[in-house]
Amino acid sequence: MGLSGRETYTLLKWLFTAIFWVLATVVLDCLPFLRPKKECPWNAADISPVWLTEKLRAGKHIDTNDTVKKIEVQGAVTGGLIGSVDRINVHYVSEPTNPNAPRTLIIKRNAPGFVGRLKSRLSCFLGELKFYEELRDSMPVPCPVFYYGQELFGVDVMIIMSDASPAAPGPDSTLITDETISMPLARRVTKNLAKIQAKFWNNKDVFSVRTVF
Secondary structure (H helix, E strand, C coil), X not given: CCCCHHHHHHHHHHHHHHHHXXXXXXXXXXXXXHCCCCCCCCCHXXXXXXXXXXXXXXXXXXXXXXXXXXXXXXXXXXXXXXXXXXXXXXXXXXXXXXXXXXXXXXXXXXXXXXXXXXXXXXXXXXXXXXHHHHHHHHCCCCCCCEEEEEEECXXXXXXXXXXXXXXXXXXXXXXXXXXXXXXXXXXXXXXXXXXXXXXXXXXXXXXXXXXXX
């Protein structure tokens, strides 16, 4: 059974888009001067208290009189599929006046080098960033808090989010780990998927979100 005209068009579009980004990643990797100056540190260990204070204040996650004193990198977290996931502890100069000031944060980053950038571009990592930027607030199920995100040409992606371990309390909260998924957990996941589908089914606004291609 042959492909329809629409299916052929979609396949060719995906193929040529993939080829384009492979070549673009090669160029950016070989000619780093073409890439813009990085606005933020790309590794958890390079994040400074001053930089994090600025970003948390800009997002109104801490008050203007709250200041980060020290950042402690706990280390890598299991679960990164296409890059690194690190957890950091955030210490403040004094007790934050904002009760929602984060004490721990998760830093997600694509793997360095050509292969890491290519995986980031051709996978869902960029789509994850756009999800948190444009769709997260309208989700009908609990989601991690999005604190900051940045991408350069879609090949370098960084996400700073709340620590979902343990998951936020509530009947709809679900945290999937590397452990075997039990039947009750599978039912909760299915319930949340049904809520998401009911919310966004045939919603044209979702298609306007720029993800991978």
